[in-house]
Amino acid sequence: DTGVSQDPRHKITKRGQNVTFRCDPISEHNRLYWYRQTLGQGPEFLTYFQNEAQLEKSRLLSDRFSAERPKGSFSTLEIQRTEQGDSAMYLCASSQWASGPGNEQFFGPGTRLTVL
Amino acid sequence: GQQLNQSPQSMFIQEGEDVSMNCTSSSIFNTWLWYKQDPGEGPVLLIALYKAGELTSNGRLTAQFGITRKDSFLNISASIPSDVGIYFCAGPNTGKLIFGQGTTLQVKP
Numbered sequence: 001d002t003g004v005s006q007d008p009r010h011k012i013t014k015r016g017q018n019v020t021f022r023c024d025p026i027s028e029h030n031r032l033y034w035y036r037q038t039l040g041q042g043p044e045f046l047t048y049f050q051n052e053a054q055l056e057k058s059r060l061l062s063d064r065f066s067a068e069r070p071k072g073s074f075s076t077l078e079i080q081r082t083e084q085g086d087s088a089m090y091l092c093a094s095s096q097w098a099s100g101p102g103n104e105q106f107f108g109p110g111t112r113l114t115v116l
Numbered sequence: 117g118q119q120l121n122q123s124p125q126s127m128f129i130q131e132g133e134d135v136s137m138n139c140t141s142s143s144i145f146n147t148w149l150w151y152k153q154d155p156g157e158g159p160v161l162l163i164a165l166y167k168a169g170e171l172t173s174n175g176r177l178t179a180q181f182g183i184t185r186k187d188s189f190l191n192i193s194a195s196i197p198s199d200v201g202i203y204f205c206a207g208p209n210t211g212k213l214i215f216g217q218g219t220t221l222q223v224k225p
Contacts, residue, residue, distance in 0.1 A: 004158075033212065042120075042204050042215030043159065056211065091158050097211075104149065105213055107158035 004108035006092050012114045013082055020078045021111045025094030032075050033105060034067055035091040036060065043091050049075060050097060082115045089113075118143050118209055122216035130224050135192040137219040139205030148188040149206045149213070150179050159204055163190070195223050 005024045013019050025032045031050050035043035046065070047057045051072035061067075064082075069075040079086055089112050093105040122139050129135060139148070147166055151159035163174050165181035165188060172179055178191045188205055202218040 006158075031211070035213075040217075042206075042217055043213070044215070045212040048211060058212075093158075093213075103147075103208065103211075104161055104164050106161060107151075110156075110158045112156070 004092055004094050004106055006090075006108040006111050008111055009109060010112045010114075012116065014116050015082055015084060017082055018078065018080045019082060019113065020076055021090055021092075021113075022074060022076050023092030023108060024074045025092070026096075026106060027073075029094035029096045029106075030072070031095045031097045031103075031105075032069055033093040033095075034075070034077050035093065037089040037091055037110070038087075046077075079113075082113075084115045087113055087115045118145075118207070118214050120205055120207060120214055120216035122203075122205055122219050124219060125217070126220040126222070128222045128224065129195055131195060131197060133195055135195055135199070135221060136189065137191075137203060137221075138187060138189045139216050140187045141207065142186070144185040145207035146185070147208050148179070148181050149208075150177075150188070150190050151204045151206060153202045153204060153218070155201075162203075192221075195221075197223050197225050199223050 007022045033048040034046040037043045049069040064080045067077045089110045091110045093107045095103050095105045150162045153159045163179040168185050170181040176193045180189045204218045205216045206213040
């Protein structure tokens with residue numbers, strides 16, 4: 001396994017359209033995370049899954065955003081009725097969670113979304 | 117909520133120089149992570165720290181977990197042009213990571 005992959009790498013859409021991004025984590029990892037990053041800022045947490053269960057959602061995740069991880073493997077992030085403020089880099093990360101220290105998160109290359 | 121403050125915001129140095137940057141928090145973290153991000157790419161994990169006072173190296177990079185557990189430091193020795201990028205510190209909060217704003221490093225050959 002070569003790491004976390006994301007598709008597409010770039011997406012340009014018009015305001016009001018729906019977009020969907022896919023993330024494939026490192027295969028043995030049970031946790032999958034979505035972050036959003038705008039220019040000049042660090043990544044901001046959106047949501048995360050342990051296996052197929054969505055364990056936490058940020059207040060940043062408005063009702064236009066939905067994420068799924070139906071079989072505990074890949075995940076999708078959908079944004080409905082996109083707005084210009086949604087333009088950002090969307091990052092996916094994965095980790096193999098266990099109690100105790102560790103649980104480093106490994107990031108994919110990101111999907112750059114531009115809403116016109 | 118928890119916030120991480122990184123300093124300096126940016127650095128412009130000559131190739132071969134050593135670099136030092138830090139990250140401070142208003143609250144305690146049990147783990148500190150340092151990532152590097154190149155333009156248009158995702159962050160890459162450089163070093164993970166798990167114990168107060170711990171000093172860990174990865175090649176020319178050395179990071180320390182502050183004794184108070186509210187800060188961490190990253191040093192890069194003998195910088196080279198490929199060290200250019202944005203360096204982020206991060207700490208876990210109930211599973212998710214909290215990131216600093218980043219330190220942008222530019223290296224002049």
